[in-house]
Amino acid sequence: MTESPATKPADGDVCQRVKNGLNLEKNGVLKSLHRCHEQQPKHHCQPEEEEVHAASHHDSQYNRPFLESFEETPMLVAVLTYMGYGILTIFGYLRDFLRHWKIERCHIAREKEEQRDFVPLYQDFENFYTRNLYMRIRDNWNRPICSVPGAKVDLMERTSRDYNWTFEYTGRVVLDVINLGSYNYLGFAENTGPCADSAAEITMKYGVGVASTRQEIGNLDRHEELEKLVAKFLGVESAMVFGMGFATNSMNIPALTGKGCLILSDELNHASLVLGARLSGSTIRVFKHNNMQSLEKLLRDAIVHGQPRTHRPWKKILIVVEGIYSMEGSIVRLPEVIDLKKRYRAYLYLDEAHSIGALGSRGRGVVDYFGLDPCDVDVLMGTFTKSFGAAGGYIAGKWELIEYLRSHSHSAVYATSMSPPVVEQIITSMKCIMGEDGTTIGCDRVRKLAENTVYFRRRLREMGFIIYGNEDSPVVPMMLYMPAKIGAFGREMLKRNIGVVVVGFPATPIIESRARFCISAAHTKEMLDRALSVISEVGDLLQLKYSRRRIQPSLSLPCDDIVFEDIDD
């Protein structure tokens, strides 16, 4: 995404509207198209400015249009961003010089005077970025909240007198900040209602701590019931739950693969998957993000050439992908991955941390979204943190796999099991989503989330912001690009009572810093409208409306009535 697309369409004038099948470019990059728009007028979009990914040549596998777009950085913005980083670097060196010669006070951790001649404990240069860039805008992160992180949240107000090196609390609380940063997709982060009541009840009965691991004496009957429920929810044979979502990945991948196995992981996989892959000791090969040609090439190379020096066949090939990538907002091309997996006899590990509960007509995740069979995915993993308002993770799959994990997973043997109120929260919320509690609350919430997502994304696009990701993903990254705008955006939004999460380098590529919105079913339309008007206002103030595509605002809702127009600027 940071490089210009290697291919431009052969005919640069029009994005064709093709009903079935599509053009495959010479080296496999797929052209953009929208399906079933016969009566729309022809439009002139500028394909070389963006990469729009649409349905693949396995057209029959996608039962709905797969629209992802990652509009390219405008060149002027990229140059200005580098200029911004250059100026910050020069000033960083200047300040470091002043600090070294004691002209300016140094706040950062230093070695003691008497240990000056020892081997240094701290690498000065490695903290350059933290000292000189991160500290300047540090007040946008680690903000303490003092209420339940629902659709609205209360923040503790804090000020800094020495430019963010230390913070002081004024004692005031900023009330009712619209929360666009919490992973609260279905709105289950609440302190009232059936989930909270059942969790409180179970705390009275079981207490809060379990005081043992699953294998020893920490296996509650609620855990067993939860696991049966999770297996039923996902449509698989068996499931196992763990107390921490990160630990689910990092502790279980080593149990599944080892030396002599191959892990094919996506470029943008989460830290937990990367850590788990590294801990396992397998060979790791990275394929380009969501790029099926790259994955197929790697698979073929792996099978043809075998292990690196001995050329023996690999013991196992495990493809590790995520359902929704939270930094990009893109959804994995699951039908194609499953097709590749079957053709080349590899195993598939699907991490549905963000997509479980958030995608699909019944809220069962990305497998449900594409209408596929959950038995095709060998290992289904997910977390309860995002859509269920709890904590922890699960792994689901065949009965033999889960039985194996019960004795071989580090997390099961050494880590404390999940706490009872958390278990109860998950049980209640999952039953709610499945509709087993007798109400339609779950179903309504899933639908509301989908509506909110489509609405929010459409309005942001119309305003002219650059949004990454799939049209259906509730994670909406909005590009900011310049380092100063990261800080400015976070602060301006907080001034207007909206809390957002901003991310910059090195968590993202150097020019692609972004603000990441997480839409929730708990957001009412008024909240979203207020948020959108504020975002538009701040966007005008900071000049964030970079998009070269303009969508005509349409009052009617169907998402395929979109007309693209050229802008001349």
Place this chain on the structure above:
Amino acid sequence: MNVGTAHSEVNPNTRVMNSRGMWLSYILGIGLLHVILLSIPFASVPVVWTLTNLIHNLCMYLLLHTVKGTPFETPDQGKARLLTHWEQMDYGVQFTASRKFLTITPIVLVHICSAITRPVLVFEEESSPKRSKFKLSQL
């Protein structure tokens, strides 16, 4: 900002030179330096070009070949701490597009510079007919 976050890109420094618009910014940076030097009142154009060349080479040498490590903590447990930026680029793969570009730019710059400050051998007659000197004069 997760400074030092673990994702598939172990060392983000390796991709910086490949980013969109970096090459253009680099050229514009040289241009900016040149324009700033041109605004020095007593410097003639050849001197300014020489100075541009020298300062560019010095800065590039310092940034690419002297400073070691990364300005942020990376999850690769210090493998890149002893490597200069040039060595870190593209994880050590040689002859990538960025490396070729960064090799060619100083060469082009020095050729432009010497074309502008072209020394010419001139045979000049001195007043005494017995001796004649070659005099280097600048155009």
